[in-house]
Amino acid sequence: MAPSGLLVTGASFAAFRGLHWGLQLLPTPESAAQNRWKWRNICVSLVHSLLTGAGALLGLSLYPQMAADPIHGHPPWALLLVAVSVGYFLADGTDLLWNQTLGQAWDLLCHHAVVSCLSTAVLSGHYVGFSVVSLLLELNSTCLHLRQLLLLSRQAPSLAFSVTSWATLATLALFRLVPLGWMSLWLFQQCHQIPLALVILGGTGLAIVGVMSINLGIHILVSDVLRSRPCPPTLGNKETRDCDGESIIRDDSTLRDKAWTWFSVSQFLFQLTPAFLGSEEKC
Structure with a gap:
């Protein structure tokens, strides 16, 4: 099994690199003209997520x-x-190194290094089912890529962006956090029959992706869902304004205090989100 897996990995690498180059021949939306490379990179990532995410869901349903x-x-x-997924991550890592500095791409390269745990299945022919379960995360990545493309094309705020944001949060819980929890529990229960090196490698990878996923959810919840936040009230004045300048009447001082407290918590959570979430679609 390993030779065929390596062959498919190489073919996948070549195909995704070819897709990167082929997209250069296609027009880019004017709104995304300032970042053509990022637009192409996310489009390729979207193709990978659709292919592997749908394949994993269908495969687990049938088998x-x-x-x-x-x-x-x-x-x-x-x-x-x-193997197709491993080839993509190798191709995307190459694209990142080719078009960005190490300082710009270090976070995504670290993510790809963690995901390289999939290569264990390709090389050994074992733990394939575990790897297929992990590919369910790509269903959420599909929504993340669509959200990022809408941001690049300046379609936020819009109905399409709002629907995509809610779909991203829903699939993050269902197809990212649930599979991560299942994989972590299985790894813990089976640690006695799995080589220690693989337990450490897999556990570390799951922990890193789990933290990134939680930060992702917080970031999207705050930036997309809680976008309209009340601004600080003025003492002695029962009228405040939201961040869009619209007047809001607060006759109850308790309600006003609660609103300001929630605003402070939201701002704090937003500041906790790491800088790498500017490219969260890669998680």
């Missing part, structure tokens, strides 16, 4: 044994799906 036996239980095509 649930992959979740029942994540080490050995998998059909031959499952390994090929994982």
Whole structure:
């Protein structure tokens, strides 16, 4: 199985690199003209997420044994799906190094290094089911990529952006946090029959991606859902204004204090979000 997996990984790398170059021949929306490379990079990531996320969901539906036996239980095509994903991450890492400085891309390169745990399945032919479960996260990444493309094309705020934001939060909980929790629990329960090196590697990767995912949810919740936040009230004045300048009457001082407290908490959470969330679609 390993030779075929390596062959598919190489073919996937070449295909995604070719897609990067091919998109240079297509027009870029005028609103995203200032960042053509990022637009192309996210479009390629969207293709990968659609392909592998849908493939993982369909595969687990048709072959649930992959979740029942994540080490050995998998059909031959499952390994090929994982190999396609490994090839993409190698291609995207190459694209990042080619078009950005190390200081600009270090966060995404670290993420790709963590995700390289998938290569264990390609090289050994084992843990393929575990890797396929991890590809469910790509269903959430699809929404993240769409959200970022809407931001680049200046479609925020809009109905499409609002729907995408809510879909991103929903899929983040269902297809990112739930699979991460299941994988963490399984790894903990099976640690006695898994090599210690793989337990450490897998546990570290799950912890890092889990923290990034929680920060992602906070960032999107604050920036998209809680966008209209009340501004600080003036003492002795029952009228305040929201951040869009619209007048809001507060006849109850308790209600006003609660609103200001929530505003402070939201601002604090927003400041906690790491700088790398400017490119959160890559998680």
